[in-house]
Amino acid sequence: MAEYKGILVCGELADGKLASITTELLGCGRKLADELKEELSCLLASDAVSAAAKEAIAFGADKVYAVEHPTLKEYQADSYTQVVEKVVKDISPRVILIGQTSVGRDMAPRLAFRLGTSVTTDCLNLSVDPATKLLVQTRPVYGGNAQAVFTSQLMPQMVTVRAKTMSPLERDASRKGEVIPTEVDIDTSKVRTKILETVKEEAVGIKLEDAPVIVSGGRGMGGPQPFQTVLKELADLLHGAVGASRPPADNGWVPEHLHIGLTGKIVAPDIYIAIAISGASQHTAGCSGSKHIIAINKDPEANIFREAEFGVVGKYEEVVPAFTSKLKELLAG
Known part of the structure; x- marks a missing residue:
């Protein structure tokens, strides 16, 4: 032996x-x-x-x-x-x-x-x-x-x-x-399979897996536009990256490589901001290794608050722009 x-x-x-x-x-x-x-x-x-x-x-x-x-x-x-x-x-x-x-x-x-x-x-x-x-x-x-x-x-x-x-x-x-x-x-x-072609992810900015801060959106964002504007602005201020739960990726609102969850990317940033994400176990399994989770959701009973260290109950359309504006003031000062 x-x-x-x-x-x-x-x-x-x-x-x-x-x-x-x-x-x-x-x-x-x-x-x-x-x-x-x-x-x-x-x-x-x-x-x-x-x-x-x-x-x-x-x-x-x-x-x-x-x-x-x-x-x-x-x-x-x-x-x-x-x-x-x-x-x-x-x-x-x-x-x-x-x-x-x-x-x-x-x-x-x-x-x-x-x-x-x-x-x-x-x-x-x-x-x-x-x-x-x-x-x-x-x-x-x-x-x-x-x-x-x-x-x-x-x-x-x-x-x-x-x-x-x-x-x-x-x-x-x-x-x-x-x-x-x-x-x-x-x-x-x-060897039963053959690689015919390799297509690289066209990631712009920080790779999701390497980002110290991730600003992630869910189904409650309502469409693709907020990912490109509201979330991206906040992520850029924090020198982070934009991510998403499964529904936005399935709906084509964001590229698949931004999908965080059990069947997507597994991430563990210093700060994970979950916006309009209900907190299904499929998603939280992909971000539970984060050092700090902050949740923003209009539903006070959303499961994501059980995972979060800090939480804000409110509509993202009101909370996120106000937070971004205050952050700009602090950074400028």
């Missing part, structure tokens, strides 16, 4: 550079590895990863397994899962950390099945039980209205981690580590 030891981060790249979720996972993994007195490794797979591998060391990795192959330029479930499975079986990590991203949500259950282990998804907090050395995993349940704590006896212990819930380390270019070029024979006969 293999001895499971160490932490492995399954890294993601964005335009050839470490994605922010990867630096967050490395920060979390470094803390866990130090508690266990074990190594932190990172797996990077793409057509070229040498520069990103050095960055992974600067952000805390002891070892980086660098897998380069032309077919790995873009994520494809069948090929990526083969790569991760091979590396995991070679090094037998105690814990595998994966981002709760579109890639992670797709790959993690496939990998868990292949490894004969479990996976706890959308974790908000991780720690080590000092007595058992098992990973203590905290995740939201009941639409974000409660949190549950899990441990698993199965090895390796695998989790996906919500973005913005873990803090990256300060980048340290002097940190020492080892980059290990790793070859994996990808069985192309098992």
Whole structure:
């Protein structure tokens, strides 16, 4: 039986550079590895990863397994899962950390099945039980209205981690580590899909996932115009971004990439302002990781007020312009 030891981060790249979720996972993994007195490794797979591998060391990795192959330029479930499975079986990590991203949500259950282990998804907090050395995993349940704590006896212990819930380390270019070029024979006969075209989101300004402040609107906005005027003006003042619940996206009032919720983007800004959003669990699951939630709704019984730290009962047409005007005064002064 293999001895499971160490932490492995399954890294993601964005335009050839470490994605922010990867630096967050490395920060979390470094803390866990130090508690266990074990190594932190990172797996990077793409057509070229040498520069990103050095960055992974600067952000805390002891070892980086660098897998380069032309077919790995873009994520494809069948090929990526083969790569991760091979590396995991070679090094037998105690814990595998994966981002709760579109890639992670797709790959993690496939990998868990292949490894004969479990996976706890959308974790908000991780720690080590000092007595058992098992990973203590905290995740939201009941639409974000409660949190549950899990441990698993199965090895390796695998989790996906919500973005913005873990803090990256300060980048340290002097940190020492080892980059290990790793070859994996990808069985192309098992690759059942082919990427024909990649269409990038045409985001203007701050990306929703990176925005410190998000001003989000719901069905109660009544149409597309308020998103482009009332909400955008407030978001710009706060150096933030505009988001939306599912109905505005379904109705075509906003682009789909602004949809926040269980089936859209998962965000965790410093401040989340929910305007004319009822607060369905599908939506709150996408924003419950926010540090502060402010709700504005004309219905005093709206569920969103249960999630909010601060709330204003009133019509957005009256509340938001008044708030924006006062904010302009404060900023000017």
